[in-house]
Amino acid sequence: MSFRPHPTPVALAIAMAIAASSAVSAPADPVVVQTLAPVVLTTTRMSDPLQVDTDPKAPRQPIPAHDGADLLKSIPGFSVIRKGATDGDPVFRGAAGSRLGILLDGQELYGGCGGRMDPPTAYVYPESYDRVRILKGPQSVRYGAGQSAGVVLFERDYQRPQAWRVSADASLTLARFGRNDQMLDAGLASPDFYLRAGGTRADADNYRDGNGKEIHSFYTRWSSHAALGWTPDADTRAELSVDLSDGEAAYADRGMDGAKFRRENSSLLFEKKRISSLWKAVEARLYRNHADHVMDNYSLRPNPGTAMSYAAMNPDRTTQGGRVSVTLTPAGPWELTLGVDAKQDDHRYRSAMMKGSAQAATQLYLSLPRQYDIKSRQSGVFGEASVQLSEQRKILAGLRVDRHHAEDLRPDGFSAATSPVNTTRGQADKRTLSSGFVRYEQRLPDSGGYVYAGLGHSERFPDYWERLHKSPAGGSVFLSVKPEKLTQLDVGASVVVGALQLSVSGFYGRSADYILLNWDKGQTRNVDTTSYGGELDARYKLSPAWDLTGSLAYVHGQNRTDHKPLAQQPPLELRLGSNYSHERLTLGVLWRLVASQDRFDLGSGNIVANGKDLGPTPGFGVLSLNAGYRFNEKFLLTAGIDNLLDKAYAEHLSRAGQSAGMSGMDLYPPNTRINEPGRTVWAKLQFSY
Template sequence: MLTSIEKDMDVIRKVLPVAVAAVISGQVVSGAALAGHNDENTMVIEITSGLPQVENTVRNETAAVQASPTTDGGDLLKSLTGVSGIRMGGRAIDPIIRGQSQTQLNVLLDGAYVHGGCPNRMDPPTAYSSVDSYDRVTVIKGNQTVVYGAGGSGGTVMFEREWPLFGDNGYTGDLSTSYNSNGERYELGADVAAGSEQGYVRFISHKASGNNYEDGDGNEVRSSYESLSNTLLAGIRLSDNTTLEGSFEKAEEEDVLFAGAGMDSPYADADTMRLKLNHQFTQGALRQMELELYRSEVKHNMDNYSLRPAGMMQMQAPSTSDTDGLRLTFDAQLADIDWTFGTDLQNNDRDAELQNKAGVISRLLWPGAEIDQQGVFAEAEKAIGKDDVVKAGLRYDRVTAVANRRDEVNGGFSPQQIWEMAGAPADAGEKKTENNVAGFASWTHRLNDQYSVETTLSRSVRTADATERYMARMTMTGDWIGNPELEPEKHHQLEISLQSNDGYLNWSASGWYNRVDDYILRQSVAVSAGMGMKDRDIYRNVSAELYGAELEMGYQLAENWALGSSLTWTVGNNLDDNTDLSRISPLELTTSLDYNRDRFQAGVELQLVDNQNDICLSGSANCGGQDVRATPGYGIVNMHAQYEYPSGITLVAGVDNLTDKFYTVHESRGDVVTGNSFQVAEPGRSVWLRLSKSF
């Protein structure tokens, strides 16, 4: 079943009589029955005139997307059911899906992997994704595919662009601007293209700026930023069946303040180049071939003196992260089975240094970390009769990792010596090789015209990232040390979901369980430091489990009124230590009421979030985890209204956090390494306005 959302409709979502959640603004869904099968956990967000549209490819539900202007892709994603985000400042929200984050998620920006340049996650991949510059965002929760790279145990997120559609005039475009009162944040966007089915040229530009916002208690939160991205794309049809597309994208972040970190970022730049070749076959079993090449180059710096009052120890941490990749994919149909198979390659090189203001190196944070992944994969889908669809996939990955600067001495120690102090062997930073096998199998059965059930069993393997392997930060007050001997995480997941499509009332219920062997845990331990003790953050493998449930419902109350609701619940346990995993989202309920008539839409949303007491507190004196505190629950209200003029101009306005509530999202954090153990408060009341024009 395919659930679609009409153009530029702002949702508010999901109702269930349970008290828990937070507020967002989104769009109202109109259910449409489609023949065929779609993956149960796939959401597609189509960006139209700067405002997102959402399709959930299995559930006829109300699928909510934040109506107010978003600061980046992570800010957009956290308004979806089962998706949260870690906040350190005004932007660069690091998404979490079902209790998993960072490299447990595969995030692709128009087919390219852009691995951030900050060891402290000031620039996750979504920080380089201006939402207005993409045509569609696809979110696959859990392990439902093997096509888009290794890992992806928590899910796969794809920000995508498509060949523009042109009318008789041979051009198309979108212009937009927005303003948010809290922090005086503004955005300007332009997306213009000229061409035809034979070829096109497209230019996308997005500029954003924001000052520090205020929380619900009127306190100023360090969160200002400057952002600019420009993208040039071109495509040509080489023949009736072959197209070639290329793009160059430059994203620049400047003077970004972070309340949740001991440093700020004076700059973070990402240059991304892409090339795509697509060929359609007209005979034989092969249907399509697609070759994608990309390179991303990230330069980042953070310091504790240029954007804040300088202390005695003035430090900076310049870093780079360069990624090269290739994906070759074939689609075929053979023996009444739809096949997708191919190969992908990815190489990531990272360097990060801790320096004083004069540029003298005291430590190597990423000592020439190089991780190379080579994979092959195959997926097959077959309809068995009119009521059953089976799908399965298998992939193999060979991973090699090495720290090329492991023996370089700075500040009296090399990274290799620092790892040995934490218990690693003498050859810890030398080249290591992994052979990883992953796959999934799913069965979808239509019980009758109203109900269908889907079951998915999967295994995904995630290799340790550069920080988990090779971090080598050691100071007199605290250490942060990687473990080159880490085993890759093995996730074994079972998910069962039931969907109902009954015209006016559509709902879905799903439950999932994830048993993880060799879960990579970051933990604080106490070590001696001269005459006293200090905390040392290390990484180790443990056995863990994650499980949860999601309930979603959409009800058409009347011709112009729609009610929506969603409920999410997640649990994470460290089975070795019998403790809770850190940064697990609390129980959350979101309820919305939308009105839609002709060119006018309006909505109100109530988001209720439970308290989170199942925690592992930071610091060796506590549990040694990453949680800052037990977080109290909260409730907030959002409102919005939209009118689309006949001229193609769309005006949207609203209020987020109507009651000016002070609250913090549990997963948000301070910089535990520097001892700033506090959560970053969310914005207080925000009045916003957005104006867009399509032509």
């Protein structure tokens, strides 16, 4: 059986119908000529040194799923650990998990699943946000502790109007394999108050790969958000916001599916700008996130009904925290941001294993009290300064110090790492860690570009998932795993030469005590590593209507302790595109080329359950086409064909199928990477008012 957590939003259908009716009867709006960028995004570029901004509302190719990870994988440098249609784990420059910070409107969120069935991006419907900002490398200290690979910020904007204003954005996406997404985001604002609310729903059936094989991968998700704000003047804002979401998802890579992904969030924000010549801004935020997750082997897949074969797990996680910062301008060229942040993260669990029926398993876990397994605390202070040496030259630097505390509450026999006795139960790991950076930036006035070089250091406390396994000596690794320490050099440039726009970024990093998991042995251990690589983006304007685009991403990781490749590193990836834009019409082609990968560490990987290297992978190429037509300022229709040639392929960073598990069925061949969707035809209609 399969439950559908929420009906299609009626408000969206009404809004689309009214808007369509008005579009037919009203005079045509002026033609909008797209000259700066194609309607369908196939690549992005750095907007500032080490920063990439992208519009999550813009249609893009390949068409992303409803979650945040699939949007990120369209940005050079990002990969996704795949397990089917949804809920992949994002990877940036070969780094995954808590090395990559994910913040939703400034708030940290962690999923509940011990196997990473619900990474933070699983709770993100990107189009409900106004902007996604990526900060590369350990080159900022404002957004949390230990985020060595970088930070991804999903943000909603607000602009105070001069008079009453009504706004609305809506979209409808239809695609092969039963894909059906709806989004509605509406706002009502005056100079003093505003209300913003919206909802999304995403639904898809099982997809088929290029060989025609059906993949157990269907899903349904819905989300809603609302914000009430007070803006007594142009420089003051107070906002109360709430979010609620839920869903279900089927997976071919494991013995259970996700039957529940409920998230409840509340947040309170206050900000004040332009206070005086010294006090530029003050910002404060409090938040609470609760993720309640259920995985079982009977809701979304057939169960053979053998004796005592029904199982369910119900972990949950509550993360609450806050942040206060002030921005000062003590002298003309100086700007200084000082702040404190803290969070409390509590994980609990309950389960019903090997019961005689689905009803018995459900009733049992619902009747059990939740038990804590790991509690974590963090508090930190940070400062970030910039000094403008001249109109073109600037130096930035930052430092943060964090106090961490993690307590092991797992009972004896909780897992293989705690059987038969949990030797670290009741004990705590306490550390004080620091991170910092310094960076030089110089603008190139003749070309409108820039160059930069930065050196950063990040110390990362072991996360929840890394503490669940055994140590190489046996027994719990909770106290013996060491914090990970990365020192990295980041360099880059962006130039415009005639019709050519070019940006390049590179990095070289050395880690001491890198935290590596070996899934074949069920162990967590520390090793020393080296990584280097970078990204290149280019756009060449052939004519006012035609342009060529290209991007290249590469990373090379080495395990220096074991003298072998670092596990779970993506292969070289090249994207080539061409776009035509004239008045209302756009046309585009995207050719994605991925090299073979023969550098691997069999059985080793990261915190995704069994997210390990399976061996080498061949290269592949995927060709896709898109087109767009803007009817007027309000309506945009885009369409495309992904994987035009119906290629059968799998990503190197992909989970594998497993042999018959608790459900007694093989959903995909064991130890075989899960193939991606075959030819996919899609269309998207957007309305903006």
